[in-house]
Structure formats: C-alpha cells, structure tokens
Amino acid sequence: MAAGTASPRERYRSQVRAEIKARAWEQIATAGASGLSLNAIAKDLGMSGPALYRYFAGRDDLITELVRDAYRSLADTFRSTADSGTGLSGLAQALRRWALADPQRYFLVYGTPVPGYRAPDDITAIAQEIMAALLDVCMVGDSGTPDAPGTPDSPGAPDAFEAHLADHRRWAGDHPAPLRVLRRALSFWTRLHGVLSLELAGHFTGMGFEPDLQFTAELESLTAGR
Amino acid sequence: MAAGTASPRERYRSQVRAEIKARAWEQIATAGASGLSLNAIAKDLGMSGPALYRYFAGRDDLITELVRDAYRSLADTFRSTADSGTGLSGLAQALRRWALADPQRYFLVYGTPVPGYRAPDDITAIAQEIMAALLDVCMVGDSGTPDAPGTPDSPGAPDAFEAHLADHRRWAGDHPAPLRVLRRALSFWTRLHGVLSLELAGHFTGMGFEPDLQFTAELESLTAGR
DNA sequence: TGTACATCAGTGAACGCGCGTTCACTGATGTAC
DNA sequence: TGTACATCAGTGAACGCGCGTTCACTGATGTAC
Numbered sequence: 001m002a003a004g005t006a007s008p009r010e011r012y013r014s015q016v017r018a019e020i021k022a023r024a025w026e027q028i029a030t031a032g033a034s035g036l037s038l039n040a041i042a043k044d045l046g047m048s049g050p051a052l053y054r055y056f057a058g059r060d061d062l063i064t065e066l067v068r069d070a071y072r073s074l075a076d077t078f079r080s081t082a083d084s085g086t087g088l089s090g091l092a093q094a095l096r097r098w099a100l101a102d103p104q105r106y107f108l109v110y111g112t113p114v115p116g117y118r119a120p121d122d123i124t125a126i127a128q129e130i131m132a133a134l135l136d137v138c139m140v141g142d143s144g145t146p147d148a149p150g151t152p153d154s155p156g157a158p159d160a161f162e163a164h165l166a167d168h169r170r171w172a173g174d175h176p177a178p179l180r181v182l183r184r185a186l187s188f189w190t191r192l193h194g195v196l197s198l199e200l201a202g203h204f205t206g207m208g209f210e211p212d213l214q215f216t217a218e219l220e221s222l223t224a225g226r
Numbered sequence: 227m228a229a230g231t232a233s234p235r236e237r238y239r240s241q242v243r244a245e246i247k248a249r250a251w252e253q254i255a256t257a258g259a260s261g262l263s264l265n266a267i268a269k270d271l272g273m274s275g276p277a278l279y280r281y282f283a284g285r286d287d288l289i290t291e292l293v294r295d296a297y298r299s300l301a302d303t304f305r306s307t308a309d310s311g312t313g314l315s316g317l318a319q320a321l322r323r324w325a326l327a328d329p330q331r332y333f334l335v336y337g338t339p340v341p342g343y344r345a346p347d348d349i350t351a352i353a354q355e356i357m358a359a360l361l362d363v364c365m366v367g368d369s370g371t372p373d374a375p376g377t378p379d380s381p382g383a384p385d386a387f388e389a390h391l392a393d394h395r396r397w398a399g400d401h402p403a404p405l406r407v408l409r410r411a412l413s414f415w416t417r418l419h420g421v422l423s424l425e426l427a428g429h430f431t432g433m434g435f436e437p438d439l440q441f442t443a444e445l446e447s448l449t450a451g452r
Numbered sequence: 453t454g455t456a457c458a459t460c461a462g463t464g465a466a467c468g469c470g471c472g473t474t475c476a477c478t479g480a481t482g483t484a485c
Numbered sequence: 486t487g488t489a490c491a492t493c494a495g496t497g498a499a500c501g502c503g504c505g506t507t508c509a510c511t512g513a514t515g516t517a518c
Binding site for chain 2: 507508
C-alpha cells in the first residue's frame with residue numbers, strides 16, 4: 001500500500017490501533033507492564049474485550065509492539081540528536097529527557113527482563129541503530145588518531161578491555177571507530193544507564209542531592225578522563 | 227525468646243517458612259517476581275494453598291519478606307567484604323558474584339520498580355547499611371586530605387556535583403568521608419550497577435565481548451581517574 | 453505417669469474475581485457491475 | 486444511479502483457568518496439673 005493513499009477503513013484501523021496502544025501505555029505507567037490487561041484496555045475504550053483481537057493477535061503481540069515502538073522512539077531520538085551536532089552532551093540530555101518522559105517505557109526497554117523472553121530480530125536491529133547513532137557521536141568528539149597495529153592509544157592508556165575489544169568489535173558492525181571510541185560508547189551507555197535507572201527507580205529519593213547534577217557529572221566523566 | 231532455646235514448634239515453623247521462601251525464589255528465578263503464586267508454592271510443597279497463611283499474612287507480605295532478605299544478604303556481603311580489607315576491587319567482585327548468583331534477586335532490589343510501591347522503613351535502613359559499608363571501603367582507599375573550606379580537592383578537580391554534595395550529604399549519615407569519597411562511592415554504585423544490570427538483562431548477549439572485562443574496566447575507572 | 457486442656461498446623465470447600473481467548477453472529481461500510 | 490455482494494468492525498455469550506483469600510473444621514502436638 002502506498003503512503004497517503006490509505007483507504008478510510010485503513011485510516012480508521014490504524015487510528016484505533018493507536019488508541020489501544022495509548023491506553024496500554026497509560027496502564028503500564030500506573031501498574032507496570034505485568035499489570036497490562038486486554039479487557040481493561042477494551043473497557044477504557046468503551047468496547048468489548050474480544051474486539052481487540054481485530055487489531056492484535058493477543059496480549060503478547062500487543063506487548064511486543066509496545067516494546068518495538070519504545071525502541072523505535074529511542075532510535076529516532078538518538079538519530080536526530082546525533083545529526084543535530086550537539087555532541088555527547090546533547091545525546092545524553094536527549095536520553096535523559098526521553099527516559100523521564102515515561103519511566104516505565106524506559107524500563108520496558110532496559111529494565112528487569114522477563115526470564116525466557118527473547119525479542120524478535122527486528123527489535124535487535126533497532127537496538128543496533130541506537131548503537132550506531134551513539135558511535136557516530138562518540139566518533140566526532142574524538143580527536144585522536146585511528147588505531148594502528150602497535151600504536152599506543154593516546155590520550156588515555158589502552159586498558160585490558162580495549163585490547164579485548166580489538167578482537168571483539170563485530171557488534172559495532174562496520175563502524176570505523178577506533179578502540180577508545182568503542183570503549184567510550186560502551187561507557188556512555190552503561191554509566192548513564194546506571195545513574196538514570198537508579199534515579200527512575202527512586203533509589204535516590206530521600207538522599208537529598210539533585211539527580212541531574214549527578215547525571216551531568218557522570219556524563220562529564222566520559223570526556224574529562226575522570 | 228532467647229536464641230538457642232527455640233521450642234520444637236518454633237524450629238519447625240521457621241523451617242517451613244524457609245522452605246516456602248526457597249520455593250518462592252525458585253519461582254521468581256523462572257518467571258519473575260510478578261509470576262509468584264502462593265497456590266503454586268503450596269502445590270510445590272505438597273500442601274494446600276490456605277496453609278501458607280499460617281506463615282505469611284498474604285502474597286504482599288511474602289514478597290516484602292523476600293525483598294528484605296535480599297537486602298539483608300547484600301548488606302551482609304558488603305559488610306564482611308568491607309571488613310576483609312580487599313578494598314574497592316574486592317567489594318566490586320563480591321557485588322558481581324552476588325548478582326550473578328541470582329539475577330532475579332538482584333532485580334528485586336535494583337530492577338524495575340512497581341509503581342506506587344514503597345518499601346518499609348526497615349528495608350530503607352538496610353539500604354543505608356549497604357551505603358555505609360561502601361563508604362568505609364572508599365574511605366580507606368582514599369589517600370588525600372580531608373575537606374577544608376577553600377581547599378582544592380586534589381587529586382582530581384572538584385566538579386559541580388561535588389560542590390553540590392557539600393550541602394547535601396545527609397544521606398551519608400555521620401560518615402566523615404570527604405566529598406571526593408562520597409562522589410566515588412556514588413560512582414561505584416551507579417557505574418557498576420550500569421554494567422551489571424545490562425549484563426544481567428542480557429543486553430550484551432550477541433555483542434561478543436566478555437562482560438567481566440567490561441565490568442573490571444568500569445571498576446578501574448573509579449580509581450584510575452579515567 | 454497419666455489425664456485434661458490449649459495450641460496450632462493443615463485441610464477442603466467455597467467465594468468472587470479477572471484474565472486471555474474462541475465462537476457464532478449482527479450490522480455497517482465498502483466495492484463491483 | 487442503483488443493486489448485489491463481499492469485507493470487516495464489533496458484540497455477547499461462553500470456556501477454562503488460576504488467582505488470593507475466608508472459613509469452619511480435623512487432628513496432632515504441646516503444656517499444666
């Protein structure tokens with residue numbers, strides 16, 4: 001089907017699908033992903049439970065779609081922020097805003113996994129888009145020389161992990177980033193996820209300090225060599 | 227009741243309680259915390275569902291107890307490791323072992339929160355024990371001078387976050403750690419949680435590299451000023 | 453040591469609930485001639 | 486433009502299930518005299 005030529009039925013259909021998802025997100029926000037109920041969504045929309053099966057194959061299908069949308073949203077945010085030229089700091093702030101806008105959406109992507117669940121391949125592909133955008137940004141902020149055999153990786157001595165990455169960079173696809181950039185991208189991911197997820201989970205409430213200052217401090221640790 | 231003088235009934239009682247919890251942990255390991263079912267536990271133990279109400283007030287009560295036990299276990303691990311003199315590295319490895327021993331237990335403490343749930347005060351107190359042990363270890367590894375007004379905080383320039391912490395260190399109780407130590411303790415927590423939780427959630431599977439090397443690299447970033 | 457009583461673990465039946473999902477069916481909306 | 490047909494959104498009833506939880510009761514284990 002060509003874009004812009006959607007029939008009224010198709011338009012209606014995708015509109016209802018969107019409404020179902022919207023209600024699903026509301027439910028997740030208030031009760032977590034495990035509290036999502038098809039019947040409750042239908043009731044919210046003023047329709048009967050079985051009606052939802054016109055739009056989704058079942059509960060699992062709906063959840064997978066929500067997860068996919070969450071990844072897609074983050075990937076788009078990363079891509080456009082990366083292209084905006086605001087650098088690592090811009091990307092970090094975009095990540096933080098995205099997470100704070102809907103904490104449970106963040107946790108749907110990076111939170112406690114359901115044992116035994118494996119994401120479909122197309123979601124894995126979106127995760128790689130996210131990584132690619134991150135690598136791009138880490139790349140432009142890098143002022144060193146490319147890797148060469150036997151060349152020391154300055155500034156900053158190469159550690160054991162960077163050496164290990166030299167033989168394990170398949171995950172970066174064909175991205176030409178030097179080792180220290182791969183290293184920085186991974187630290188960006190793990191360090192910011194560390195602060196952010198603890199903040200969103202409420203582990204800092206009652207401790208008194210401002211989480212955004214801590215976030216910024218961790219962000220700066222990525223470039224200040226600290 | 228004095229220790230060591232437990233009546234046979236009391237001994238039996240606490241034994242059954244322990245068995246119930248053990249089955250509960252098994253269920254959580256295979257289906258996550260939201261899949262925990264009292265009836266299923268009872269069936270596992272060969273008893274009827276209502277029997278469990280002799281031991282726990284209800285499902286919520288059991289879960290709260292499991293969370294408490296998880297915190298207690300981590301606090302004990304931290305305390306004894308801190309006292310063993312193995313330093314930050316020892317503490318980090320202990321944390322990693324504790325997490326890998328039962329990923330879902332880790333997530334019960336640091337994973338996706340249930341919206342609206344608030345932990346009882348005694349659990350918050352255990353969380354403070356954990357922080358205290360961490361601060362102790364960060365303290366002995368610190369070779370600088372104590373904070374003084376106007377004294378630069380070397381090595382490593384004080385950043386905005388450290389300055390902010392100067393006015394917000396109530397969470398550290400009466401611990402005499404200087405600002406850079408508070409800062410390092412928080413980074414220990416957030417950075418290691420970052421790598422660890424992503425590893426446990428399976429976000430590195432398929433990427434190829436060894437998660438423990440990355441963990442070690444992040445650990446070293448805490449002391450190497452990197 | 454034996455008897456009378458209290459304690460308490462565990463059972464089985466039952467309640468009410470909400471869940472995901474199927475099925476046959478109605479009625480409106482679109483399409484083809 | 487009108488008619489015949491196909492498509493498809495949505496309904497209501499029903500199925501089977503497992504859940505947490507209550508209740509009255511049985512029977513074994515402990516305690517007191």
